Structure formats: C-alpha cells, structure tokens
Amino acid sequence: MRAPIFIAELELTEPISDISLPAREDGQAYNGVRLLVRVRHVPVGYASLRPDALDAHSIATEVWSQLSSAINTRRASRGLGALANLPIQGIPPEEGLAEELTAHPLVTVVVCTRDRPEGAIVTLRGLAALQYEPFEVVLVDNAPVTDLTEKAARAEFGNDPRVRYVREPRPGLSCARNRGVAEAAGEIVAFTDDDVRIDPWWLDGIVRGFQQTEDVACVTGLIPSAQIDNTAQLYFDRRESWGTFCDRRVFDLTRNRDDSPLYPYSAGVFGAGANFAMTRSALKEVGPFDEALGAGSPCGGGEDLDMFMRVILAGLRLVYEPSAIVSHVHRSEFSELSKQMKSYGSGCTAALTAIVVNNSRARLELPPKIVNGVIRVFRISNQVREDPVLPSASGLMAREIGGMLLGPWLYFKGRRNLRRLAN
Numbered sequence: 001m002r003a004p005i006f007i008a009e010l011e012l013t014e015p016i017s018d019i020s021l022p023a024r025e026d027g028q029a030y031n032g033v034r035l036l037v038r039v040r041h042v043p044v045g046y047a048s049l050r051p052d053a054l055d056a057h058s059i060a061t062e063v064w065s066q067l068s069s070a071i072n073t074r075r076a077s078r079g080l081g082a083l084a085n086l087p088i089q090g091i092p093p094e095e096g097l098a099e100e101l102t103a104h105p106l107v108t109v110v111v112c113t114r115d116r117p118e119g120a121i122v123t124l125r126g127l128a129a130l131q132y133e134p135f136e137v138v139l140v141d142n143a144p145v146t147d148l149t150e151k152a153a154r155a156e157f158g159n160d161p162r163v164r165y166v167r168e169p170r171p172g173l174s175c176a177r178n179r180g181v182a183e184a185a186g187e188i189v190a191f192t193d194d195d196v197r198i199d200p201w202w203l204d205g206i207v208r209g210f211q212q213t214e215d216v217a218c219v220t221g222l223i224p225s226a227q228i229d230n231t232a233q234l235y236f237d238r239r240e241s242w243g244t245f246c247d248r249r250v251f252d253l254t255r256n257r258d259d260s261p262l263y264p265y266s267a268g269v270f271g272a273g274a275n276f277a278m279t280r281s282a283l284k285e286v287g288p289f290d291e292a293l294g295a296g297s298p299c300g301g302g303e304d305l306d307m308f309m310r311v312i313l314a315g316l317r318l319v320y321e322p323s324a325i326v327s328h329v330h331r332s333e334f335s336e337l338s339k340q341m342k343s344y345g346s347g348c349t350a351a352l353t354a355i356v357v358n359n360s361r362a363r364l365e366l367p368p369k370i371v372n373g374v375i376r377v378f379r380i381s382n383q384v385r386e387d388p389v390l391p392s393a394s395g396l397m398a399r400e401i402g403g404m405l406l407g408p409w410l411y412f413k414g415r416r417n418l419r420r421l422a423n
Contacts, residue, residue, distance in 0.1 A: 005234070006021055013092070033050075043323065064086040107189075112142055114143060120153065122194075138166060140177075172291055199327070217311045218276060218278045219320075221326065223275050235337065241268065242272050253313070
C-alpha cells in the first residue's frame with residue numbers, strides 16, 4: 001500500500017462505526033487505512049482497509065477476514081469459546097483478553113529531551129492522561145541551549161506533583177537516562193522519547209509485562225507508526241519491526257530463545273528505546289547506560305540495544321508486551337531520515353562493539369556470528385531495493401550500511417571523549 005495511509009484503532013468491545021477520512025492539507029487522497037485492532041486495549045493485530053469500504057459492516061467483515069484466527073486463538077488461550085463472526089455491536093467487555101494486574105507499583109517515567117519543547121509537552125500531555133496509578137514523571141532536559149523546555153513544562157505542569165523537571169548538563173542520551181534513573185523513586189523505571197504519542201494504557205501494559213513470569217528485568221512494548229503521510233515515513237515503517245508483532249514474547253538464555261542465529265545479539269528483536277522499562281534492581285545489577293552510546297555521542301545511538309543484550313547475558317528475562325503501546329512519529333523529510341538511518345546503523349554496530357568490549361561471554365560468542373549478521377544485512381538490503389513503492393530505499397539503506405561500518409570506530413571515539421572529560 002502506498003502512502004499516504006490513514007492510521008486508526010478499533011476497540012472490539014465497543015460498537016463498530018463508520019470511518020470518515022479527513023481531508024488532507026496537501027489535497028492527496030488516502031490510499032488505505034491501517035487499523036490496530038484491540039480487545040480491552042490489548043492488540044490482536046492489524047487490518048488493512050480500502051478507502052472505499054469504510055462503513056461499519058465492511059469494516060467488521062474485513063477485520064474478521066484478516067484477524068479471525070488471531071482473535072479466536074487469543075480467546076481459546078483464556079478459556080473462551082470461538083466467535084463465528086465479528087458482531088458490529090462489539091464483543092462483550094467481560095469476554096475481553098486483558099489480564100488483571102496483580103499489583104500497582106509506583107512507576108517512574110523518564111522522558112529525555114533536548115531543545116524540543118513542543119515534542120516534550122506533547123509527550124507530557126499524553127503521560128498526564130495515563131489510566132495507570134501511581135506514577136511519576138522525570139523530565140530530563142539534556143544540556144539545553146535555551147530554557148524554553150523548562151519554561152513550557154513549568155507553565156503547564158508546574159502544579160502537577162507527578163511531574164519533575166531536571167537539567168542534566170552533560171550531553172548525550174545515556175547521560176540523561178542515567179540522571180533520570182538517579183532521580184527515580186519507583187522500583188520500575190520506564191523510558192520514552194519526546195517524539196511519541198503515549199497510549200492511555202501504556203503503563204498498564206508495562207506492569208503487565210513484569211507480572212508474566214519470574215526474574216523479569218526489562219519490558220519492551222509495541223511501537224506503531226503514528227502517521228504514514230509520505231514515502232519517507234512509509235520507508236521507516238517498513239524498515240523497522242517495532243510496530244509489527246502483537247503477540248507477547250519472553251526472552252532469556254534458556255527456554256525462551258529467539259530462533260535467529262545471531263541471538264542474543266540480534267538486539268533489534270527485543271524492542272527499542274522509545275518504549276521500555278527496567279527494574280531498579282536490574283539496573284543496579286547490569287550497570288548504568290553506556291555513556292559512549294546513544295544520541296549525542298559520536299555513534300548517535302545503540303544505548304538501548306546494548307542494555308537489552310546486557311539484560312539477557314546477565315541471565316535475566318526480557319518480556320515483549322504488545323499491550324504497552326507508544327506510537328512513534330517518524331521523520332517526514334528524507335534529509336532527516338537519511339541522518340537517522342546512518343545513526344541507526346552506527347548505533348547498532350557500536351552497541352555490538354560495546355558488548356564485545358565489556359562482556360567476556362560476548363567476546364567468545366559474537367565473532368563467529370558476524371557472517372550471519374552480514375548475510376542478514378544484505379538480505380534486508382535486497383528486499384528494500386526490490387520494494388516498488390520505495391523509490392529512495394536503496395540510498396537510505398546505503399546510508400545505514402555506511403553507518404554500520406563506522407559504528408565500531410565511533411564507539412571508541414566516544415569512549416575517548418569520556419576519558420578526556422574525566423581528566
């Protein structure tokens with residue numbers, strides 16, 4: 001499906017209604033609709049709809065055609081009977097799929113930002129509307145050039161006791177995240193960015209993930225596309241898998257291994273830094289974020305991937321919980337997207353370099369897996385180049401691969417910079 005694509009949600013415990021596509025400022029018509037289908041806020045999958053069949057009956061018919069198996073499989077796992085079709089009036093709420101939370105611990109949400117007051121305020125507004133209680137928010141302003149973010153946050157949230165503003169003078173996302181952890185009061189510390197849209201039930205999903213099994217150190221969540229208005233956003237949507245999977249997964253070093261030959265060094269399978277949480281005890285065990293990684297460092301990213309790998313290699317568990325949802329606003333300009341893809345590439349290989357440098361097990365396991373990694377990159381590259389709706393894909397993939405080649409050198413450059421600052 002070509003861009004633009006209208007993004008929407010469908011809650012199956014509510015009556016299904018017609019969808020009216022809004023007029024676009026650029027005058028283009030939407031080429032289709034992508035629905036994230038949920039039952040009691042838990043996603044069961046995506047449905048793609050034609051723009052000329054958006055009445056309630058057509059929506060119900062198409063959703064059932066695409067997702068009936070997933071819906072009934074989920075119901076069977078909860079001891080509920082199969083549905084024969086999708087009623088327009090919705091599924092009874094008592095037949096929903098969400099597990100009740102067994103406890104409601106205090107959660108600290110850390111939002112790191114730098115000179116993006118508009119994005120930070122949008123994220124804070126989303127957090128203020130969360131259904132979960134209790135929680136607090138630590139807004140970390142990372143080496144800002146101006147005080148606009150502080151002024152905006154204090155003007156709108158200065159009387160909200162749940163929101164605290166702190167300024168971290170050392171530049172770099174890892175520095176900001178480490179400062180947020182130091183300021184946190186909750187046993188669970190959740191992390192998100194200033195370019196996302198927060199789902200009202202995000203923290204319910206995060207806590208649900210921690211309650212799935214023992215020794216859960218980290219929970220990641222679903223990151224759907226917030227909008228697909230042009231080809232740049234469509235490329236990112238297809239390139240990254242953050243918003244793809246609607247089934248819960250558990251990862252560890254024993255029974256819950258991914259089938260990738262790179263595991264557990266295929267860090268992208270775990271999730272992304274815009275949507276994850278860790279326990280304070282796990283952060284104490286595995287150590288702080290590597291400050292030679294992340295946005296603001298020479299490599300431009302990778303601190304989240306490094307942390308996910310460290311959790312698994314420490315013998316702890318990571319749970320991917322799809323009901324923990326934040327939507328990501330992708331770059332809409334190809335120039336900005338090109339820079340981002342280069343940083344994603346360099347951050348990926350920088351994180352792999354970091355894990356080899358700092359973990360003895362990785363030093364033994366990872367080098368033999370490099371060939372599999374190279375094969376995987378070229379397979380993805382070929383798939384991207386062959387995509388007929390992404391005319392600029394080959395150039396973007398080349399930028400990402402170029403970043404991958406630079407990643408190890410940039411990581412060591414970041415470590416050298418840290419040593420200089422310490423002296």
